[in-house]
Amino acid sequence: MESVDYTSTFITIAPDTSAVAGVEPSGSTVAAQTFSLIASSPYTMRSSDVIFQVWAARHGASPDEWATFYATPRACLRSSDLGKRYGWGIHADADGRLAVYAVGSAEYAALADGTAPDGSAVTVKAAMRSSRR
Template identity: 50%
Template sequence: MHSTNYVDTFIGVAEDCPVSSAVVPPERSPAGIAALTFRMIAEAPYRYTSDDVVFTVWADRRGVPEADLPAARAAFFAKGQPCLRASDLGKRYGWGIHADSEGRVALVPAGSAEYVTLSAGRAPSGTPVTVTRAMRSRRRG
């Protein structure tokens, strides 16, 4: 069973993120992955793990019936999946993602005081966090 979860980790925005402050992903029809991910985390900070978010967005976009969700989740995580470091939230829209000690995630807007604290390796509670960045959109060159 593979997992995308992080614990006590802050994912900062990518080095090549085109915005300097956080922007809400645009709404469109059908809803894009970034907008669905943003909405799920923003409406319930520190409620869901990365696995919950990644799978729920995937299942919602594919219309997986409620009764099939447990089997679909097992099949989904039977192979590796891209984690939130690959999300456009950190690559294009300026959102950092903090995973707490239980792996539950919350969004942190670039440029905020909380973002600065987490980027320095400290959670708001003062506990240490591992700092990483969202994946770059382009190769270095």
């Protein structure tokens, strides 16, 4: 299984996004479900947990299908609309647990500069572009 989990990493918004603030996604979209899982319980779930739970909810799958789901490569949260469209950065702490931060906030700025809320260093990666150059 190829891992979709990050540790000590901050995923910034995509370079080609027009987002200037964090906007909560609405409806039953993948972005809305992903945001809800992370924002409702910051620093409790890993990327692999979030990605699987959103997929399982959308497909009526059971938890025992985890291995089957991850038997094929999966996109990581760098491809999420949270960073590409809605203005949210995603922080994975040293244990890989996630939280979201709105672009324009002081916390987002500190993380984008490479400093986690606890003062530790983070690797900064941008969300994937929506369009090819």
